[in-house]
Amino acid sequence: MTRSGSDIKVAVDAIVFGYSKQEGVSILLIQRKYPPFKNAWAIPGGFLLPDETLEDAVRRELREETGIEVNYLEQLYTFGAPNRDPRQRIISIAYMALVKSSLFQQLKASTDAENAQWFNFRELPPLAFDHKAILDTAIERIRTKIRYQPIGFELLDKKFPFADLEKLYIALLGRDIDRRNFSKKMLALGILDETNEYAKPEGKGRPSKMYQFNKKRYQQLEREGIHFEI
Amino acid sequence: MTRSGSDIKVAVDAIVFGYSKQEGVSILLIQRKYPPFKNAWAIPGGFLLPDETLEDAVRRELREETGIEVNYLEQLYTFGAPNRDPRQRIISIAYMALVKSSLFQQLKASTDAENAQWFNFRELPPLAFDHKAILDTAIERIRTKIRYQPIGFELLDKKFPFADLEKLYIALLGRDIDRRNFSKKMLALGILDETNEYAKPEGKGRPSKMYQFNKKRYQQLEREGIHFEI
DNA sequence: CCAAAAGTGTTATGCTTACACCCATGC
DNA sequence: GCATGGGTGTAAGCATAACACTTTTGG
Numbered sequence: 001m002t003r004s005g006s007d008i009k010v011a012v013d014a015i016v017f018g019y020s021k022q023e024g025v026s027i028l029l030i031q032r033k034y035p036p037f038k039n040a041w042a043i044p045g046g047f048l049l050p051d052e053t054l055e056d057a058v059r060r061e062l063r064e065e066t067g068i069e070v071n072y073l074e075q076l077y078t079f080g081a082p083n084r085d086p087r088q089r090i091i092s093i094a095y096m097a098l099v100k101s102s103l104f105q106q107l108k109a110s111t112d113a114e115n116a117q118w119f120n121f122r123e124l125p126p127l128a129f130d131h132k133a134i135l136d137t138a139i140e141r142i143r144t145k146i147r148y149q150p151i152g153f154e155l156l157d158k159k160f161p162f163a164d165l166e167k168l169y170i171a172l173l174g175r176d177i178d179r180r181n182f183s184k185k186m187l188a189l190g191i192l193d194e195t196n197e198y199a200k201p202e203g204k205g206r207p208s209k210m211y212q213f214n215k216k217r218y219q220q221l222e223r224e225g226i227h228f229e230i
Numbered sequence: 231m232t233r234s235g236s237d238i239k240v241a242v243d244a245i246v247f248g249y250s251k252q253e254g255v256s257i258l259l260i261q262r263k264y265p266p267f268k269n270a271w272a273i274p275g276g277f278l279l280p281d282e283t284l285e286d287a288v289r290r291e292l293r294e295e296t297g298i299e300v301n302y303l304e305q306l307y308t309f310g311a312p313n314r315d316p317r318q319r320i321i322s323i324a325y326m327a328l329v330k331s332s333l334f335q336q337l338k339a340s341t342d343a344e345n346a347q348w349f350n351f352r353e354l355p356p357l358a359f360d361h362k363a364i365l366d367t368a369i370e371r372i373r374t375k376i377r378y379q380p381i382g383f384e385l386l387d388k389k390f391p392f393a394d395l396e397k398l399y400i401a402l403l404g405r406d407i408d409r410r411n412f413s414k415k416m417l418a419l420g421i422l423d424e425t426n427e428y429a430k431p432e433g434k435g436r437p438s439k440m441y442q443f444n445k446k447r448y449q450q451l452e453r454e455g456i457h458f459e460i
Numbered sequence: 461c462c463a464a465a466a467g468t469g470t471t472a473t474g475c476t477t478a479c480a481c482c483c484a485t486g487c
Numbered sequence: 488g489c490a491t492g493g494g495t496g497t498a499a500g501c502a503t504a505a506c507a508c509t510t511t512t513g514g
Binding site: 161162163179180183184201203204205206207208209 | 463464465466467468469
């Protein structure tokens with residue numbers, strides 16, 4: 001075993017996804033105030049403290065830099081190329097985070113997060129460091145994962161109109177999906193519960209029933225070895 | 231951004247898988263010579279040097295500790311709980327590595343790797359640190375991944391009898407698979423090329439044709455968006 | 461009553477699964 | 488010639504994919 005590693009630093013970064021029917025899928029970026037890459041956009045993140053877990057570090061950095069609280073966090077990949085930061089060797093453990101729709105919309109509206117800003121995931125600005133690669137990895141991950149794990153619900157509110165779920169899938173997958181087949185599959189699995197609430201109609205159109213993700217039921221199916229796939 | 235991280239060290243660890251028809255799926259472990267966990271078995275690995283890539287570090291450590299050269303390497307997960315090492319904070323970036331069958335069998339035979347040893351993946355000894363968790367992650371990963379990515383071939387030789395491939399799947403998945411359906415699917419995709427060689431019969435039974443993985447064809451299918459699934 | 465969005469069933473097709481007998485070799 | 492492992496096809500069932508009209512609301 002070779003003993004070394006002393007002047008290598010460890011950081012965490014988080015790709016935060018938000019969603020609303022109007023804005024689509026968005027990603028939270030911050031604008032750098034100092035060189036290198038001064039004024040460029042970057043993924044929020046920072047150095048790991050000596051006694052905190054990786055996840056705690058991510059949550060802390062997000063709080064400090066953007067004021068956000070996420071409700072889903074998943075480790076993505078660790079980026080460690082020797083020259084990814086021009087100043088010194090930094091290993092970055094990247095996480096993917098998801099924010100509930102209502103919170104995302106509040107944040108969109110507020111100006112609290114001084115230099116943080118949401119960008120549609122298809123119209124991203126140039127990014128600092130190797131953050132483009134990190135982001136691509138995250139987008140790839142969420143796209144793949146939404147097809148066989150119920151992470152989409154983490155981007156929606158507790159109760160949501162069915163059409164919002166469908167639009168989320170369309171936005172992420174970048175292609176149309178058949179509404180009938182989609183609802184058939186979702187409802188057949190029993191992981192969606194109908195509520196007796198209705199969405200307030202916005203402008204025109206028939207108001208939709210509100211649905212709710214049934215996590216218990218999902219975990220039950222998971223234990224039985226039943227997987228869904230869209 | 232919080233500046234810190236100075237006395238956190240970075241290590242890489244590798245879960246090395248080997249396979250032979252006789253031995254089944256095996257994992258390479260080393261026996262620790264010094265405390266903590268003196269004499270306990272552990273996953274090979276060590277500290278990252280200031281200027282090497284993560285993959286280079288893994289390959290170097292494997293060479294140093296076990297004399298092995300792997301032909302497939304994939305980042306698995308990063309383990310960083312504050313107390314995973316009793317001495318100090320160590321972040322470990324774990325990799326999964328695969329070794330070709332013939333090389334695995336050479337290594338089994340040789341005593342070069344003084345304190346390194348292969349263990350069947352179902353009969354593992356108690357492990358040092360959090361290495362059990364790392365190993366479980368790796369086993370889970372290879373099991374899932376072999377079903378939709380052609381990583382099984384990385385454990386076999388360039389040319390192999392079809393039955394070996396089948397046995398590898400049976401060993402990894404831990405259940406029988408239907409020989410006819412399995413070969414139908416594999417051959418239908420065209421990712422396996424028949425050679426005109428035959429395996430030397432060992433003892434009894436009809437000798438089997440040797441097959442070869444057609445990587446180009448697989449990459450072609452991948453580009454066309456066609457996925458296989460066992 | 462018109463425009464917009466929600467809600468809902470049926471059929472065809474392809475894929476997956478289940479299943480059993482013959483073949484080539486060594487001893 | 489027998490024991491061992493290799494090689495092969497077909498039919499049923501199931502899941503997926505394709506497809507369009509009716510309902511409810513606001514204006």
